[in-house]
Amino acid sequence: MSGLKVFWLCNIEPPIVTEALGGKVNSFGGWLDSTSRFVAEKCDLTICYGNNIDVEGKNDIIEYHGFKEANAAKKLSDILNKQKYDIYHIWGTEYKHSLDCVKIIEQIGLIDRCVVSIQGLISVICKHYAEGIPYRIINRKTMVDYLFKTSIKDGIEDFAQRAEFELEVLKKVRHVIGRTEWDKACALQINSRLIYHKCNENLRSCFYDGTWSYENIKPYSIFVSQCSYPVKGFHYLLKAMPLILKEYPETKIITTGYNITKNRGFLRLKLTSYQEYLLQLIDEYNLYDHIEFKGMLSAEEMKEEYLKANVFVSASTIENSSNSVSEAMMLGCPIVASYVGGTMDMLEHGREGYLYQVSSVEMLAHYVKKVFNNTNMELKEDITKNCIKRARVTHDINKNNSQLINIYSELRKMEFK
Template sequence: MKVMWVCNMLLPEFAEKINEPVLAGGSWMVALAKDMKTCNEIELVICAPYNGDTIKDLKVDNITYYAIPKKNMGEYWSSVTKKIKPDVIHIHGTEYEHANILIKSCPNERYVTSIQGLTSIYANHYLANLPYNVAKKYSFKDIIKRKNIIKTQKDWFENGEIEKEIISNVNNIIGRTTWDKACVHMINPKAKYYYCSESLRDSFYKTKWSYDECEKNSIFISQGTYPIKGLHMAIEALPQLVKEYPGVKIYVAGNNISKADTFMAKLKRGYYGRYIEKLIESKNLKGKIVFLGPLDEKSFCDRMKKSHVFLSASSIENSPNSVGEAMLLGVPCVSSNVGGVSDMVKDKEEGFLYPFNETYMISYYVGKIFGNKELALSLSEKSKEKGEIIFDRKNNLETTINIYKEVINK
């Protein structure tokens, strides 16, 4: 069975070989590809767009990779697809123009598309309870890029139109939550929906959280660079926790978007970062928010495992991999009850879920975990058990292959 993947980025082992930048993200694709290349019945070919002028192809460790130039992409897709002769084409993600061009250039291929997020729906939640007077403002960087928070939301709505077109034109969809199933049905009620969870990064299957070894009264957030991730909401919740647990800290993976310690840093900062700085100052939380910088897989896993609580404060998610990784480790989790999160976490048994805009519930639930060792241990054990079921890589591989077979045999 020859399977052609279409990804939004060059996967790391290929990017390194052809001296292209190795981009962050796509860990679920890397994990599934690693498992799939050991499967004798699958010949895997992975294609992705890049900024070069010519097609590049290379076989690396039993996988054939193609880098497809973004210019004249329709012609390149046609020639590459004719050369590969795939039995099925698996498009990862629905919001990218390269996938739309492929479908239009090669309309007679068998397609299946997997949902990641859903930009057309996420766009409605992009402002994430920010005051409108904040969302409409510009920093110097925003002026230069001609893009503030409101304009970025408009861009998401525009990309969402591409997504709707892709979902409307592909009748085989892979999802993993009730939420994405409902969204797909709203766009294309005739589509055949297949359930398959995602496989996560290796490190999170190999170790586990320990109450005795974690940094007490610490919270870990996986990212906070744009409003949807809800860093501002987590900061709103922190003063109440400081009253009860003065040593509390929030650790945030990724660059310090609020940084303004030099003139150049101020110029490079978007308005959301400026708002985060003002929020920290106005609530006297200096030193309570620690930005960790970019973390590789091991460093991310180690920091998450060291934390007392993992917090997902997003305004919308499908099934956030960060929550999944916390579950695999057994880190007690508090999450906004948005999108498909409730399909992952059973409230009050495997973690705590709260309405996104009720930040006082963050304080309450995190405080309950901080103050109760037995509760923390119970949440840890049950979430880990659930995570090992949902993110079972062998099962996910078998399910994916069975979906391919069904699509081919239709």
């Protein structure tokens, strides 16, 4: 693969670029870290990514170009018409700059050398965006929603608009990289001519070290990785809480993000419609003493929350391959997850965690209580061992990186059109 010229288009600034710019690496994009370094060692790598400023540079490892979204088409055209690459790898399907890039690659006759990684399929996800939320809440707008277009309906419309970019991307390209039977099925239903390549993704580096242990947990604690928008299904967990509290009154949810419970009275005007709905549920079920918001957490801080949790819950209305579920599995934290999308490919019910029908708050509560129940510790230890074993195979860095290079090798053999 020596001398192979590879072009990457990313939605965020990968850590390898942040380091080249002399900046502090944040918690976003860490899953790209080991992969980008591996590809940079094996190939001549150029990384282009969406940013709030236009920036470019080169060092001994990579060439990089950051662009403002408004300038994406021109920036990409300048780069791609100036230099031909052996492989064009676009991370994510749902952004306008992804479509801009595909169109340019198509124009220069190299579409057979282009592969798109499916992160989430937003054209499908948008159909499940507001599941379990009353119609009146979906159509409601708070003051903040009017100012910043943050209502639930605005979110649905934003996803629907981005879905148009995604559908056109998937209809133009020949190759996609996916991880689950769900993303394979959905992608091929959009374009039956697609050539599907399976390649699992790596996790953020800190999750490859450390193991969950019952001796170190906070009993009756539920960790939820995020609750910022409806797809993550936090409203379902709140509805399940009264059933859990009947038997385990000390139960507490630990989650990330802004503490909406501080916004009472006049301050509630600062909330989005979804946040207002969550606060209504917290009011209705009297959950103020049973929720803790941690704000934005680094990867290391997230890891600590998994290790302290009695159980990790993913209540999403839809997922492709949840990074949070993967992180919990890698550490061995007990998992209760909604049976949606690609989650069925990630863990086996009763062996590596527990799966439930997404709308069944009764079963969500049942499995959380099952984890809390200490009568069968041997079964719990087996589940922890099983999920760690499986996660180490799914997220094997060397195996996944080698598979990606193999995919590049296959594409390189494609004839130019």
